[in-house]
Amino acid sequence: MPRHLLNITDLSMEEIDELMDQADDIMKTPEKYQDCMRHKKLATLFFEPSTRTRLSFEAAMMELGGNVLGFSEASSSSATKGESVCDTVRTVACYADIIAMRHPKEGAPMAAASVCPVPIINAGDGGHNHPTQTLTDLLTIRKEKGRLNQLVVGLCGDLQFGRTVHSLMSAMCRYKSIRFVLISPKELSVPEYLRENLQRDKVSFTEVERLEDVIGTLDILYMTRVQRERFFNEADYVRLKDSYILDTEKMAMARKDLCVMHPLPRVNEISRSVDSDPRACYFKQMLYGKFIREALLMKLLEVKA
Amino acid sequence: MNIDSIQNGYVIDHIHAGRSMELYRYLKLDQLDCSVAIIKNVKSQRMGKKDIIKIDQLISVDWEMLGYIDPDVTVNVIKDGKRVEKKQLEMPDQVINVMKCKNPRCITQTEQELDQIFFLADREKRVYRCHYCETAYKRG
Numbered sequence: 001m002p003r004h005l006l007n008i009t010d011l012s013m014e015e016i017d018e019l020m021d022q023a024d025d026i027m028k029t030p031e032k033y034q035d036c037m038r039h040k041k042l043a044t045l046f047f048e049p050s051t052r053t054r055l056s057f058e059a060a061m062m063e064l065g066g067n068v069l070g071f072s073e074a075s076s077s078s079a080t081k082g083e084s085v086c087d088t089v090r091t092v093a094c095y096a097d098i099i100a101m102r103h104p105k106e107g108a109p110m111a112a113a114s115v116c117p118v119p120i121i122n123a124g125d126g127g128h129n130h131p132t133q134t135l136t137d138l139l140t141i142r143k144e145k146g147r148l149n150q151l152v153v154g155l156c157g158d159l160q161f162g163r164t165v166h167s168l169m170s171a172m173c174r175y176k177s178i179r180f181v182l183i184s185p186k187e188l189s190v191p192e193y194l195r196e197n198l199q200r201d202k203v204s205f206t207e208v209e210r211l212e213d214v215i216g217t218l219d220i221l222y223m224t225r226v227q228r229e230r231f232f233n234e235a236d237y238v239r240l241k242d243s244y245i246l247d248t249e250k251m252a253m254a255r256k257d258l259c260v261m262h263p264l265p266r267v268n269e270i271s272r273s274v275d276s277d278p279r280a281c282y283f284k285q286m287l288y289g290k291f292i293r294e295a296l297l298m299k300l301l302e303v304k305a
Numbered sequence: 306m307n308i309d310s311i312q313n314g315y316v317i318d319h320i321h322a323g324r325s326m327e328l329y330r331y332l333k334l335d336q337l338d339c340s341v342a343i344i345k346n347v348k349s350q351r352m353g354k355k356d357i358i359k360i361d362q363l364i365s366v367d368w369e370m371l372g373y374i375d376p377d378v379t380v381n382v383i384k385d386g387k388r389v390e391k392k393q394l395e396m397p398d399q400v401i402n403v404m405k406c407k408n409p410r411c412i413t414q415t416e417q418e419l420d421q422i423f424f425l426a427d428r429e430k431r432v433y434r435c436h437y438c439e440t441a442y443k444r445g
């Protein structure tokens with residue numbers, strides 16, 4: 001059975017530490033790793049659009065000396081002819097050593113993994129999970145704050161359909177003395193199962209609607225986009241899309257060592273005027289994503305430098 | 306109301322009032338030739354009202370799945386007119402192809418012939434969640 005990454009909790013905390021250490025080493029000495037994936041192929045199956053995730057996966061594989069194939073939209077695959085996800089991955093597994101898959105349906109990578117003889121990486125499944133974004137987020141937090149425990153983490157925006165938020169919460173629950181501040185309109189609050197998990201694991205959390213009321217208490221502020229593609233009703237999207245906008249006025253209320261993160265893309269939830277603030281970490285976050293994906297590819301293919 | 310006692314079969318007791326027909330359908334009791342009695346709204350000290358099903362044949366039953374439908378039921382196994390066993394049912398850890406995920410965003414809505422798998426997420430609150438999307442299953 002190949003090792004898949006479908007949910008962030010598929011990795012132990014020790015394994016996540018090892019991945020982050022490996023990513024750090026790749027950052028420091030990339031030449032050591034430039035041929036370790038020679039003759040290996042990554043297939044990127046993106047049934048839903050992506051810029052950062054797909055390109056960072058592809059760049060990661062290329063920097064390790066491997067090759068890449070795949071598609072960047074469902075319309076250029078046999079999915080348009082009605083081919084199932086399971087048959088698609090059975091096919092691709094004949095041509096590639098590992099698959100990174102994004103799909104609009106929740107649980108699609110899990111269904112795919114049940115029939116796939118090569119490792120599958122969930123690169124985002126609908127509003128459900130996005131474990132490699134979480135690895136990116138954890139590496140960013142470790143690099144920017146120097147620790148992954150004793151943190152007050154504010155999650156702001158669409159917490160209902162924000163898959164990056166769901167995966168990040170599941171991962172950070174496991175670290176000591178984490179307190180979540182969940183900032184969202186009631187309609188976009190976290191799914192019930194995550195709230196239950198927090199209660200079960202006795203993780204401290206509060207739910208509020210106004211960012212201004214809590215921004216001064218946060219170590220991390222994780223902003224998210226209200227995603228048009230997750231709504232069945234356009235009117236609901238229009239009503240909620242401008243719920244939170246982080247600007248210089250709100251940043252003035254925040255602590256000097258706040259770390260502002262965003263999985264990107266953003267629309268208008270972070271004003272461009274915040275970009276030059278040293279507390280804005282979201283562009284560095286993108287870069288870290290490539291290195292942690294390199295480390296992940298190596299781990300799942302059991303490749304050493 | 307008199308219903309004959311059975312010789313070889315089952316008495317499924319402590320069914321939540323109103324749920325006996327669900328068990329009847331699940332156990333496919335309509336396909337049996339033997340006597341089957343469904344007794345509804347029986348007075349019960351413990352439950353107020355309960356349903357009882359009597360089956361006059363030792364049929365093969367997946368008791369785990371019955372535990373999913375109603376974990377409070379007790380099953381009395383009758384042989385030669387005597388009770389030889391009393392089963393307390395438990396909720397199974399996993400349920401396959403019994404209910405369907407209702408989340409329109411779940412892969413089970415579009416992928417052909419994918420097993421509908423649910424796992425027991427909270428035994429106390431009796432919550433099952435979809436294996437794929439983790440949405441809780443709500444009856445009805």
